[in-house]
Amino acid sequence: MNYTFIALVENKPGVLSRVSSLFRRRNFNIESLAVGRTQDPDVSRMTIVVDCPNGDIDAHKIEANLYKLVNVIDVQDVTHQPNVTRDLALIKVLVAPERRAEVNGLADIFRARIVDVAPDSVIVEITGTEDKIEGMIELLRPIGIVEMVRTGQVSMTRGVHDGVRRMPGMNERRYDNMTEVAAMVP
């Protein structure tokens, strides 16, 4: 099944290739990977969706290996936590002016937007979960999709919820409660 990880990494050249190389080296398949800046200019944030055929054991391996990369600051698994997950797609549909209204109608239903109109095509922008976007694509396909691009999934946990962190002590941020750190010393 697919697991979703959020990794905070140092904003330095080559970090993306270190992360992607790690997944290849350890024989995991990335379903989607999205990287972008955060409120801290020194830190980038990755949302990584990975197929984990062995469930939590694989998730453990992925977290542990990510921490082996010197530039990886924090990793959390948000698969089973309440979270907001979004993917953005731009879909160019070949459509004659007389059928444009049909595309317009579909866009309305999915709360998508027409962001470009040309004489024989339109670009639909849709944001949402993977399921929602797949649903829209299914309906646009018979009309004629000629080009499509997707950003890949980005995720954020809701409210005060945090993802699961399986690597005790790997990240000082993990210990919000300092008594937990104190308990490590026998």
Add this chain to the structure above:
Amino acid sequence: MKLKGAEIVWECLTREGVEVVFGYPGGANMPIYDAMLNYPIHHVLVRHEQGAAHMADGYARASGKVGVAMATSGPGATNLVTGIATAMMDSVPVVFITGQVAAHLIGGDAFQETDVTGITLPITKHNYLVTRAEDIAEAIREAFYIARSGRPGPVLIDICKNAQVESCEFVYPDEPELPGYKPVMRSPKALLDDAVSLLENAKRPVILCGHGVIMSNAEEELMQFAVKTQTPVASTLLGLGAFPASHSLSLGMMGMHGEAYANNAIQNSDLILAFGMRFDDRVTGTLKTYAPKAKKIHIEIDPSEVHKNVFVDVPLVGDIKTVVSDLIPMVDEYDHDEWLEEIQGWKNDADTRSIMNWKEDGKLYVAHLIADIWKATGGGAIVTTDVGQHQMWTAQYYQLEKPNRWITSGGAGTMGFGLPSAIGAWFAAKDQEIWAVAGDGGFQMTAAELTTAVQEGANVKIAIMNNNFLGMVRQWQEFFFEKRYSAVNMVTPDFVKLADAHGVPARRVTTREEVADAIEWARNTQGPVVLEFKVEREDAVYPMVPAGAALHEMIRRPVKA
């Protein structure tokens, strides 16, 4: 103070306490080599960059310090690759410094340009591409810190030529603070309690001692823990020396060519305490039947090793010295006499099969020769090996009492490692006796470093076990490929003449009568010496767990009348 980038390199190395650098100059690192002349660090000119990497590795393993190797861009850097991978697999702290073409030429396929940080990304703990003089000091400071801390490993710094010649203000950075790099030293109390309660209930515990014990200098703690809890200690190939072989609780080496009684003990144990080892396939056999009755406690500094191959009951992530120190006062003195007696029974059986009981039959056997060298050197020499049969026999018969004397390529299994790593070790321990044991195949892979040994006056004794075969491959072909020998029959040069051409004293030994005298002669001859032993061609290493078999399914040495 304004300095050139090349000078900053040496300023930093000096401050890191570097005494010796192994390397090879070329177009892209010439400014570094020019600046070198003004600094007191000794440079060893190798004959091939792979040699430099292995020498730095051998130096690091013998000294416990960080080794340093240098090469130019392109082919110079790619020649390091085998050595980098070797250091990575065995967690050896080595800093590699390579030259790179000028920053503005990168990506243009310039002369001798190779993407070295890309190539070495999966075989280094971390690496750097430095394009500006201002970034050199920080990169070197971080590289040494990363290489030696946590689970040690190789770090590569690729420095563009423009960064070497440009000048900037030099400030030696403080101890690095890396937001994403925080090695865990201690395990939580709750998990230590879990480990202790498993140990309290164990009747048949075994400690598996790995390289981590030596890397963490935890030999003393291991001894205290083992004696207090009366738990026998089996070692991985790289863990040898951490626990004295002559100790009554020592089980010697485990695994594919481990002692049968060590493997039997593991398979029959009810509790495994893995200290700084990673359950490599060479020590577990097939995982399906590995130690089926045992609960498992794993003390390991690298969390990615926990649950990697073997799922454990209590993972104790942390530095072994710290974690075992924390555990010692928590455990009681236990009595495992029954268990130790059972193991003694297996030991007695192994003794009856030992090749050491064989009567003189006119042939030379590597196992006997290693035992002879062991006796002659009082078991106290630093021993390096290549990879293959001779490596396993050396592991079995050079019985180590102390750590940092056993230098062998374990994880990577790199042929050609023996001679250069011995030269590197000599720079770390010039007052100690050093033996490089090699096969005829492996020796020829890096034989060019013989000249390096001569140029440096390295006092290393090289024992070539010549069976005119790639022995281990031949053994597998004998056991598993119906004795169809494919590409293992090897013509070798006249090693005595080869040594002579290098100005190295050498002897060929073909009979038992000559052995003791030849070893003494080598020991008493200053500088590099070659001994070529013409050994039995088709001897095999026993016991052997075939690849994919269970650990207790060993092929044993046939009992010879």
